[in-house]
Amino acid sequence: MDLKDRDADASRRIRTAAVLLFAQRGYAATSIRDLAREVGMTNAGIYHHVSSKEALLADLMRVAQQGLIDATERMLRGVRSPADRLALLISSLTASHALGPMTTRVMDGELRSLTPGSAVRDQIIALRDAYEDHWRLALADGVAEGVFRIADQRLTRLALMSMCTGTSEWYRPDGDSTLEQVCAEFVAIGLAAVRASAQVVATPDLSLLPDFPWEPPDVRNDPRPAEARR
Template sequence: MDLKDRDADANQRIRTAAVLLFARQGYAATSIRDLAREVNMTNAGIYHHVSSKEALLADLMRGAQQGLIDATERILQGVRSPGDRLALLIGSLTATHALSPMTTRVMDGELRSLTPGSPARDEIIKLRDAYEEHWRRAIADGVSEGAFRIADQRLTRLALMSMCTGTSEWYRPDGDSTLEQVCAEFVAIGLAAVRAPTQAVATPDLSLLPAFPWEPPDARNDPRTAEARR
């Protein structure tokens, strides 16, 4: 393995460990020493690859948010019906959180850990808002076209998104329901919430979902992760 490959491998291991630790015990409770111990490196070795713990967090959140945006735009390409767009948004957000629970937990929960007013925090907020704009537009278009009947568009959006993101906490590949069944049920619940017809709605192509190479592959089987959620 040459130097470039070794650096890439170290970067990958550091990011995988950071996602696991940040999701399991929180960013604030994770030190560079914890991270170094997890990947069997020295503190100086960590700083060779990352400038600071906060920069590492921002990099992970940036990659996760941008990956979600890019995947969403691929999934929604050419889809005009508000009902189909909302169904695809519900299904894809549900599946992304189910398949990448550690990454999405960090993405959703650690914005508070970025320094207020910093360029990194402002960038992450801008990316988050760009993603949520797809939801705002789908719901607003459904209301304006008479396809949806909603009393409060913002509360409806927040409720539906919270339902989807919750799969990072409880979904298990070996559970009673397949991921496709969970997505289909959530789509049915979401369309019922906006009082839209549910016949022949679009379903997301799971191959278009974002892939996060730093997602810990066996995090759900780690007893320390389960303990941290209690």
């Protein structure tokens, strides 16, 4: 393995460890020393690859959020029907959180850890808002076209998105339902929530979902502390 490959491997291992520890312990409770111990490096070795713990968090959140936006826009390309768009939004957000539970948990929950008023925090908020605009527009267009009946579009959007993101907490690949079944059931629930008429809606192409190469192996059923799983 040459120097470039070794650096890439070390960078990936640091990000995998960061996602694991930030998701399990929280960003504030994780130190650079903890990261170094998890990947078998010195503190100086960590700083060779990242400028600071906050910069590492921001990079993870930025890449993950942009990946979700890009995947969503690929999935929605050419789709006009509000019901189809809502169905694809529900499926893709559900599946992204089910398949990348720790990355999405960090992406969703650690905005509070970025320095208030900082440029990077503003950038992450802008990316989050750009993603949520797809939901706002789908719901607004459905109401405008008379195919959705919604009393409060904001509350409906928040409720549906919370349903989807919750899969990062409970979905198991070896559980009773396949991911496709979960997505289909959530789409049915979502369309019922907006009082859409029963119809066949677009089926998501899950191969278009964002790739999080640093996502840790599924350790949710492993009771051992992180250090013991190395």
